[in-house]
Amino acid sequence: MSLLSALRGVNLRQYGMIIALVFIMLLFQVLEVMKLDQNFLTPRNITNTVVQNSFILILAIGMMLVIVNGHIDLSVGSVLAFTGAISAIALSDWGLPWWMAVLAAVGTGALIGVWQGFWVAYVRIPAFIVTLAGMLLFRGLTLWVLEAQTISIRSEEFRMLGSGYWAQDSVVGGYHLPTLIIGLVAVVFILWTQISARNVAAKNRIDTGSPIAFFIKTALLVGAALVATFLFAGYRGLPVIGIILVVLVAVYSFVANRTVFGRHVYAGGGNEKAAALSGVKTKQTSFWVFVNMGALAGLAGVVFTARLQSATPDAGNMFELHAIASSFIGGASMSGGVGTIIGAVVGGLVMGIMNQGMSILSVGQDLQSVILGLVVLAAVFFDVWNKKRSSGPIVGTTPGGSGEAKRRGKGPDDSGPSGDKPKDREPEPVGAE
Amino acid sequence: MSEDILRMRGITKRFPGVLALDGVDMRVKRATIHALVGENGAGKSTLMKILSGVYPHGEFEGEIELDGAPARFRGIRDSEHAGVVIIHQELALVPELSIAENIFLGNEQAKNGVISWNHTNSEAADLMEKVGLRDSPRTLVEQIGVGKQQLVEIAKALSKEVKLLILDEPTAALNDSDSENLLELLKTLREEGVTCILISHKLGEVLSVSDEITILRDGKTIETLDTADEAVDEDRLIKSMVGRDLEHLYPPHTPDIGETFFEVEDWTVHHPEHRERVVVHGAGLTVARGEVVGLAGLMGAGRTEFAMSLFGRSWGASISGSARLDGRELRLRSVADAIEAGLAYATEDRKQFGLHLDYDLQQNFTLAGLAKVSKGGVVDLNKITAVSERLRGEFGVKTPSVQQLAGNLSGGNQQKVVLGKWVFTEPELLILDEPTRGIDVGAKYEIYELIHELVDQGKGVLMISSELPELLGMCDRIYAMSAGHITGQVDRENATQEELMRLMTLETARGGVEL
Numbered sequence A: 001m002s003l004l005s006a007l008r009g010v011n012l013r014q015y016g017m018i019i020a021l022v023f024i025m026l027l028f029q030v031l032e033v034m035k036l037d038q039n040f041l042t043p044r045n046i047t048n049t050v051v052q053n054s055f056i057l058i059l060a061i062g063m064m065l066v067i068v069n070g071h072i073d074l075s076v077g078s079v080l081a082f083t084g085a086i087s088a089i090a091l092s093d094w095g096l097p098w099w100m101a102v103l104a105a106v107g108t109g110a111l112i113g114v115w116q117g118f119w120v121a122y123v124r125i126p127a128f129i130v131t132l133a134g135m136l137l138f139r140g141l142t143l144w145v146l147e148a149q150t151i152s153i154r155s156e157e158f159r160m161l162g163s164g165y166w167a168q169d170s171v172v173g174g175y176h177l178p179t180l181i182i183g184l185v186a187v188v189f190i191l192w193t194q195i196s197a198r199n200v201a202a203k204n205r206i207d208t209g210s211p212i213a214f215f216i217k218t219a220l221l222v223g224a225a226l227v228a229t230f231l232f233a234g235y236r237g238l239p240v241i242g243i244i245l246v247v248l249v250a251v252y253s254f255v256a257n258r259t260v261f262g263r264h265v266y267a268g269g270g271n272e273k274a275a276a277l278s279g280v281k282t283k284q285t286s287f288w289v290f291v292n293m294g295a296l297a298g299l300a301g302v303v304f305t306a307r308l309q310s311a312t313p314d315a316g317n318m319f320e321l322h323a324i325a326s327s328f329i330g331g332a333s334m335s336g337g338v339g340t341i342i343g344a345v346v347g348g349l350v351m352g353i354m355n356q357g358m359s360i361l362s363v364g365q366d367l368q369s370v371i372l373g374l375v376v377l378a379a380v381f382f383d384v385w386n387k388k389r390s391s392g393p394i395v396g397t398t399p400g401g402s403g404e405a406k407r408r409g410k411g412p413d414d415s416g417p418s419g420d421k422p423k424d425r426e427p428e429p430v431g432a433e
Numbered sequence B: 001m002s003e004d005i006l007r008m009r010g011i012t013k014r015f016p017g018v019l020a021l022d023g024v025d026m027r028v029k030r031a032t033i034h035a036l037v038g039e040n041g042a043g044k045s046t047l048m049k050i051l052s053g054v055y056p057h058g059e060f061e062g063e064i065e066l067d068g069a070p071a072r073f074r075g076i077r078d079s080e081h082a083g084v085v086i087i088h089q090e091l092a093l094v095p096e097l098s099i100a101e102n103i104f105l106g107n108e109q110a111k112n113g114v115i116s117w118n119h120t121n122s123e124a125a126d127l128m129e130k131v132g133l134r135d136s137p138r139t140l141v142e143q144i145g146v147g148k149q150q151l152v153e154i155a156k157a158l159s160k161e162v163k164l165l166i167l168d169e170p171t172a173a174l175n176d177s178d179s180e181n182l183l184e185l186l187k188t189l190r191e192e193g194v195t196c197i198l199i200s201h202k203l204g205e206v207l208s209v210s211d212e213i214t215i216l217r218d219g220k221t222i223e224t225l226d227t228a229d230e231a232v233d234e235d236r237l238i239k240s241m242v243g244r245d246l247e248h249l250y251p252p253h254t255p256d257i258g259e260t261f262f263e264v265e266d267w268t269v270h271h272p273e274h275r276e277r278v279v280v281h282g283a284g285l286t287v288a289r290g291e292v293v294g295l296a297g298l299m300g301a302g303r304t305e306f307a308m309s310l311f312g313r314s315w316g317a318s319i320s321g322s323a324r325l326d327g328r329e330l331r332l333r334s335v336a337d338a339i340e341a342g343l344a345y346a347t348e349d350r351k352q353f354g355l356h357l358d359y360d361l362q363q364n365f366t367l368a369g370l371a372k373v374s375k376g377g378v379v380d381l382n383k384i385t386a387v388s389e390r391l392r393g394e395f396g397v398k399t400p401s402v403q404q405l406a407g408n409l410s411g412g413n414q415q416k417v418v419l420g421k422w423v424f425t426e427p428e429l430l431i432l433d434e435p436t437r438g439i440d441v442g443a444k445y446e447i448y449e450l451i452h453e454l455v456d457q458g459k460g461v462l463m464i465s466s467e468l469p470e471l472l473g474m475c476d477r478i479y480a481m482s483a484g485h486i487t488g489q490v491d492r493e494n495a496t497q498e499e500l501m502r503l504m505t506l507e508t509a510r511g512g513v514e515l
Helices: A003-009 A012-036 A043-068 A076-092 A098-122 A127-146 A156-163 A177-203 A211-233 A240-258 A260-270 A272-277 A282-308 A319-329 A341-360 A365-390 A401-407 B044-051 B076-081 B099-103 B117-130 B146-159 B176-191 B203-209 B234-242 B303-310 B335-341 B350-354 B361-373 B381-394 B411-424 B441-456 B468-474 B497-504
Strands: B004-015 B018-029 B033-037 B061-066 B084-087 B164-168 B195-199 B212-217 B220-226 B260-270 B278-288 B292-297 B317-325 B343-346 B429-433 B460-464 B477-482 B485-491
Touching (some): A012 A211, A012 A341, A043 A076, A043 A260, A076 A098, A098 A127, A098 A282, A177 A211, A177 B381, A319 A365, A341 A365, B018 B033, B018 B212, B033 B176, B044 B084, B076 B084, B176 B195, B278 B292, B292 B441, B303 B343, B303 B429, B335 B343, B343 B411, B350 B411, B361 B411, B381 B411, B411 B441, B477 B497
Parallel strands (some): B084 B164, B292 B477, B429 B460
Antiparallel strands (some): B477 B485
């Protein structure tokens, strides 16, 4: 296999955004060295970017599942504000311990998810409408419970969730020791999963690609993990919120890829009718996707409130749009069925890094917004373009009629007589309850 | 004016890695109906897309001569301007708009940018009369049947002063009487000097209506036949299409029929939206192990509705009646229940309801049987791959890898994936709804063999088909359905097309029920 064909085989959709993220980071590094004569890729900057965008990343994880399932959630910003307010009230008015306040917020979020999931999944009102209503509804409720006031947070433990660092005294040669250990474990884990996946594939006689491509891919992943480890360890270590994020990414990636529930989320979003006729409980799946989104919005509410050390009525404004943009930058498809958890997080980081980099370069808010808007458009354009590129020669298809429409990215077509023609009275599956 | 309205010479079209058309020649005489036949993938649609400018001049090699002058279309607008109009399989109508609006879509009857509705509707009424459509021009397209929609398409073509009308599988979704109407209309148009190119899989109708037939195979012109010639019949066409003698369209099979294991009695289903409408009336049937049972009926007879309501109530409302499997009463509340109980339903519409076209074969094969490849809700990806590889081999899906997207497969291979998906759930009874719709002769044969293998394993198959010869060739017993009633059953020995047609159109059973 030549290098060229090895490159052709690379799934750009999967790695494109990671490459773009690295490219953007290097771009800011170069720009800041040139303009300000200082480094952008410092441990401090990177850590701050992650911490400052943590709540968006948490929302993006939930949002990705919602979008993959074929829906949208416009209410998460308001839900974040409302649950944040609940946590603050739980701490100050009810005098609950910090962990009870966290549970109260996450529980409230889940209940909101039950409410919205019910309307979307069972009453079948489009999610756009239900969550648009939710956006107004929960913003109003936030104002009401806070009486338009700001409540400040005094609990130290609670604040840790937003901006805390841990084990600050175990430092080796200027590096945070526990973070180094976590990084090492991550590297071993990456190596193990990559190699075992390749071995299993070989065992099942699946084409594993060229060894060179495999080596490069694995080296890049390990390299990225090592760079991230040293960047975090060089400042104050992986922050508390960093640990929460790593756990969330790992758990949700597993749920999405490896559980029956996860596969059902994708199947329902990819083709709801076919999924329903395959025994997938599509309504139930959608319902739980919204409950999950609500719970994650609750968690994001806790993190945001902890970071601000107060709950304010206008918290989380526009966050829903950032979370949605993260998902689309990260490769989600508007029509559902496509997207990865990692993609959503990378998409969120792309936006975060760009914000951070432009702020340091003192780019005004006006221009920042313009540039981010163009980035969202460019990312989706890249996806569309890449989809056309990768659908090369069709194997297993007879040449001619059926193939070329797909090759041109116009979606499936068949020269068969009437695979998809509506009959006079086409029965539609009503879905399984 | 030359005798030929169209001459295509040496048309060659390449797609990356595939030679779709290889020096195709075709001549069409003025004011004739010229049929274009060939297996799926023979290149018919590609050739017609070249003719209609979907692939503009320069994207292919070869020459097109229309009316004696060279034609170089840059797009569909160009070809329509020259009087070439194509009507695709998927009708290009907007359901929410009226008939008149659809006829003049893109060609609005406007003065200074303001549409004159009186003019639009009266012009539309004239065109509709020509095609024999007696509805109001203001009727919404979604309110008329597919047969009439087809007529709207033709009226639309006439509004563009069509000289050469290309119809891609126009009768595939039509019932017999609508097909008849349409073909009659083509003959009328021929009288008026409109030339038609007709792409069709239905060889009977091709022979009866067309003047000449061109056969394509593997992107090459095989021959052009004159239907006036006595020797041209279906066998002759099939031979030319497949390039081999298809002695038997149906594989030989000796049935080994066991005991009856599936029984339905008094099954009644109401329409989910119009609850007062009864779609299936007290229907009953039985299936024995090792038996292929057919279900014949015209469109709208309620066959699919019957099958889907059996399959975990996936269609219909207020369903009553009893269904027993191995003597046990089935109480199915969901599709998941039905799969659990040992039922499988392979839909007639594999693209919309049967497959996830954007997902690979592994995910499609295992979706209905995820429980079999998971433990405690966690799926075993290795097992999925191994199982899919096995199914791909067993079902002869022609693709090098199970990572191939289902949407990239040909119709026949997609159908094999659908079958594989359902066999993986280890059902006792498979309901196959139009299992060979839209797939070519060779792939049909393979599907038939797979069905025989299934019944040889002691499963039962209930096969719904609109192709009577297929039912006669495959089934051990055939039920006929008319307007929601089972109107009779015939054995293999006594089954004829005429008898089935009589049962399928039995009026007495209708009992005044509006369907």
